[in-house]
Amino acid sequence: MQYYIDSTICILYSAFMLFVIGNQIRRTRKSRKITQADLANALGMSRTTIGQIEKGTVREVGVRKLMRILEFLDLELHVRQAGIPPTLEELREEGNNR
Numbered sequence: 001m002q003y004y005i006d007s008t009i010c011i012l013y014s015a016f017m018l019f020v021i022g023n024q025i026r027r028t029r030k031s032r033k034i035t036q037a038d039l040a041n042a043l044g045m046s047r048t049t050i051g052q053i054e055k056g057t058v059r060e061v062g063v064r065k066l067m068r069i070l071e072f073l074d075l076e077l078h079v080r081q082a083g084i085p086p087t088l089e090e091l092r093e094e095g096n097n098r
Contacts, residue, residue, distance in 0.1 A: 019056030
């Protein structure tokens with residue numbers, strides 16, 4: 001039973017992270033006045049895929065595809081150990097990006 005609970009939490013956490021990443025992509029894209037269609041065309045993707053990534057509803061997204069989007073928008077993906085609170089520097093950077 002414990003395995004079931006842990007895997008459910010993991011799935012929820014993963015979905016939340018995709019939502020957070022997608023939200024940052026959308027905010028950055030809009031702040032630069034780039035449409036979903038323009039971003040999709042520049043990267044050879046569909047507008048629907050871009051929209052799903054931004055909403056966090058995409059069923060699967062490859063790392064290379066995600067990295068191309070982030071690179072195009074001059075964003076980086078940071079990885080840190082789960083459960084560790086963000087550093088003061090990370091919180092400041094997040095505040096500056098809003």
